[in-house]
Amino acid sequence: MKLTITPLALLLVVMLIFFGCSKAVPEPDLATKKLNELYPGDIQKVDYIEIRSGSTGQLKSxxxxxxxxxxxxxxxxxxxxxxxxxxxRTGFLYGISLFENKELKLGFTNNNISGKYYLHNEELVNEIQVLFESTQ
Structure with a gap:
């Protein structure tokens, strides 16, 4: 009986040490930012945009x-x-893809950019909607 308790106790101690020393999941950087600060590079170099409606699935370029x-x-x-x-969470109003020379530089939705969720920004959504509804 003593032989079965010792290996089990050793395993338990090793597991406690392992989990105790594991790294904690880092908190995401939740700083207020401007859209151009989230863009990898110079946002003025965007030469192609795609917008997908989250309600209809329609894609406009x-x-x-x-x-x-x-x-x-x-x-x-x-x-x-x-x-x-x-x-x-699931769902979005609009999905936006910004390209430079046919290379996708930033893809985001109206409330999620680079894996971080942002509060609803009515001005941004309105500008996306105006572009989406415009003639190409």
Whole structure:
């Protein structure tokens, strides 16, 4: 009986040490940011945009440089406030993909950028909707 308790006790001690020394999951950086601060590079270099409606699935693409730059200038300084609740969720109003030379540089939804959730920003959603509903 003593032989079976010792290996079991040893296993329990090793497991406690292992789990006690494991790294804690780091808290995400929940700082308020502007859209252009989240873009990897110079957001002014975007030359192609795709927007997908979360309600219909319709995809629209935009190639007109004047239209793109006008939209970028309206949204680049939008302040994004992190949602204190970072639990996963489903659904979105719009999914936006920003490209440079056919390379996807940033893909995001109206409330999730780079895996972080942000509070609803009515101005940003309105600008996305205006572009989405415009003629191409």
């Amino acid at each position: 935009f190639k007109d440089q004047e239209q793109i730059q006008d939209w970028i200038n309206k949204v680049r300084k939008q302040i994004l406030i992190p949602d204190p609740n970072q639990e996963g």
